[in-house]
Amino acid sequence: MFTIRSESPKDFTSIREVHLRAFEGEGEANLVEAVRASDNFVPELSLVAVTDTDEVVGHILFSIVGIETDTGMVPTLALAPMAVLPEYQHQGIGSALVREGLRRAAELGFEHVVVLGHPNFYPKFGFVPSTAKGIQSPFQVPEEVFMVHEIQAGSLDSIRGTVKYPPAFDHV
Numbered sequence: 001m002f003t004i005r006s007e008s009p010k011d012f013t014s015i016r017e018v019h020l021r022a023f024e025g026e027g028e029a030n031l032v033e034a035v036r037a038s039d040n041f042v043p044e045l046s047l048v049a050v051t052d053t054d055e056v057v058g059h060i061l062f063s064i065v066g067i068e069t070d071t072g073m074v075p076t077l078a079l080a081p082m083a084v085l086p087e088y089q090h091q092g093i094g095s096a097l098v099r100e101g102l103r104r105a106a107e108l109g110f111e112h113v114v115v116l117g118h119p120n121f122y123p124k125f126g127f128v129p130s131t132a133k134g135i136q137s138p139f140q141v142p143e144e145v146f147m148v149h150e151i152q153a154g155s156l157d158s159i160r161g162t163v164k165y166p167p168a169f170d171h172v
């Protein structure tokens, strides 16, 4: 059994550990800390999955990035990074973190989210390749791995542009 709640300062070390163990290298663990220290951080959207003894076994972060359009920068959310401890993977924890994050993002009034990730994981939550919605990736990656999700249906209809990540993302 696990529950999902917002992070608190006592979780910072465990969150770092989750990313260090789920990913190769320190990039994602450092990204979480860089975003947390930046203006792009949304405290309500840094979520942990915890066991019934309050051990952190998963973490997801949504933060504010921009879509650069002809008429200026449109704020959106980026889902990154997210990780579940290897021994807890494939039990639905990652999916629960995405669903709860999207629910809270909707409550906070966010209209859309972008993600760079596994093309067979995110579509089940409503993500589609960003190019299908007229949004370009800033990275040289296959089209299907850069995805967007309209939290509010139709919210990207009049937006065309390229996603721009803030400096916290430069070292990942």
Ligand SMILES: CC(C)(COP(=O)(O)OP(=O)(O)OC[C@H]1O[C@@H](n2cnc3c(N)ncnc32)[C@H](O)[C@@H]1OP(=O)(O)O)[C@@H](O)C(=O)NCCC(=O)NCCS
Residues within 6 Å of the ligand: 022, 023, 082, 083, 084, 085, 088, 089, 090, 091, 092, 093, 094, 095, 096, 116, 117, 118, 120, 121
């Ligand atoms: C991706 C991740 C967060 C998913 O967490 P989880 O708790 O295992 O997710 P769920 O149990 O809800 O869903 C599992 C599904 O995720 C997908 N998935 C997980 N890892 C994947 C990978 N490396 N490649 C492709 N699909 C993957 C599969 O569809 C898997 O389905 P399965 O259990 O039937 O095999 C977790 O595997 C992880 O931490 N991976 C390492 C770090 C990482 O890659 N983070 C995401 C970057 S986009």
